[in-house]
Amino acid sequence: ETGVTQSPTHLIKTRGQQVTLRCSSQSGHNTVSWYQQALGQGPQFIFQYYREEENGRGNFPPRFSGLQFPNYSSELNVNALELDDSALYLCASSTGRPTEAFFGQGTRLTVV
Amino acid sequence: DQQVKQNSPSLSVQEGRISILNCDYTNSMFDYFLWYKKYPAEGPTFLISISSIKDKNEDGRFTVFLNKSAKHLSLHIVPSQPGDSAVYFCAASSASGTYKYIFGTGTRLKVLA
Numbered sequence: 062e063t064g065v066t067q068s069p070t071h072l073i074k075t076r077g078q079q080v081t082l083r084c085s086s087q088s089g090h091n092t093v094s095w096y097q098q099a100l101g102q103g104p105q106f107i108f109q110y111y112r113e114e115e116n117g118r119g120n121f122p123p124r125f126s127g128l129q130f131p132n133y134s135s136e137l138n139v140n141a142l143e144l145d146d147s148a149l150y151l152c153a154s155s156t157g158r159p160t161e162a163f164f165g166q167g168t169r170l171t172v173v
Numbered sequence: 174d175q176q177v178k179q180n181s182p183s184l185s186v187q188e189g190r191i192s193i194l195n196c197d198y199t200n201s202m203f204d205y206f207l208w209y210k211k212y213p214a215e216g217p218t219f220l221i222s223i224s225s226i227k228d229k230n231e232d233g234r235f236t237v238f239l240n241k242s243a244k245h246l247s248l249h250i251v252p253s254q255p256g257d258s259a260v261y262f263c264a265a266s267s268a269s270g271t272y273k274y275i276f277g278t279g280t281r282l283k284v285l286a
Contacts, residue, residue: 065216094273103177103262103276104217117271151216158272161207164216 064088065154067165074142074172082137082168084152092116092157093135095127098149098167110135111157139170147172176200177265179277187285192250194280196263199244203265207274208237208248211260220261221248253284 064087074080086093092111096104106119110129124140133154139146149169153162178197186192194208204225209217223230223237223246230237236249250257260281264274 067216092272096274096276101278103179103264103278104274106273106275109271109273117273119273153274155272161219161222162274163219164209166214166216 065152065163065165067150067152067168069168070166071169072171074170076142076144076172078142079138079140080142080170082139082150082152082170084135084137084154084165086133086135086152086154087163090154090156090163091133092155092162093129093133094153094155094162095135095137096151096153097121098151100148104151107137142172144172146170175278176203177263177275177277179261179263179280181280182278183281183283185283185285186253188255189252192248192253192257192282192284194248194250194261194263194282196246196248196277197244198246198265198275200265200267200275201244202267202269203275204268205266205272206237206239206246207264207266208235209262209264209276210257211262211279217262250282253282255284255286258282258284 066085094109095107098104108118149167152165155162207222208220211217260279263277
């Protein structure tokens with residue numbers, strides 16, 4: 062039991078719509094990272110939040126945005142959905158040091 | 174530019190034998206390496222990690238070896254069990270800046286009973 066929970070577990074959206082994914086981090090962790098895992102690929106880093114501030118971003122367009130709240134939970138927002146955004150979105154919480162991060166079960170997003 | 178590579182997409186091993194999963198990296202700034210295991214419909218589960226100041230780390234049936242000169246690491250599972258059947262991801266991180274992970278594409282391990 063990692064303590065990292067994501068909601069919803071599955072979601073179907075139409076191209077052009079907007080989506081919000083949520084993540085509740087593990088107790089004691091102040092850092093949340095979001096990853097996108099396309100089929101047959103490894104997870105790819107989207108961005109990271111540390112104490113409510115963005116602390117690094119991967120190669121994703123600005124329509125991918127996020128928030129971290131005072132309780133260290135987090136949201137990932139994606140605007141103007143494209144078919145290629147269909148993927149498993151993973152949230153990982155950590156202490157912010159290079160130790161292991163703990164992942165949630167993911168949200169499977171399908172864009173049609 | 175794939176900085177972390179897992180060149181074997183799949184591996185089959187008999188129960189009780191050793192499983193060896195390999196990972197290569199290109200960025201010499203990486204100083205922390207991890208292995209995650211992933212079952213279908215679940216998030217990745219942390220298995221074992223190693224810092225670049227070490228060349229070996231053991232945890233029960235799992236051992237990770239790091240060869241910095243070759244930029245290569247491997248995960249050994251001894252003895253392999255059917256419950257080990259999953260996709261294994263190698264990940265690397267740098268202590269400078271964002272502690273993001275760069276993942277390989279994974280190796281699907283099947284342990285045959």
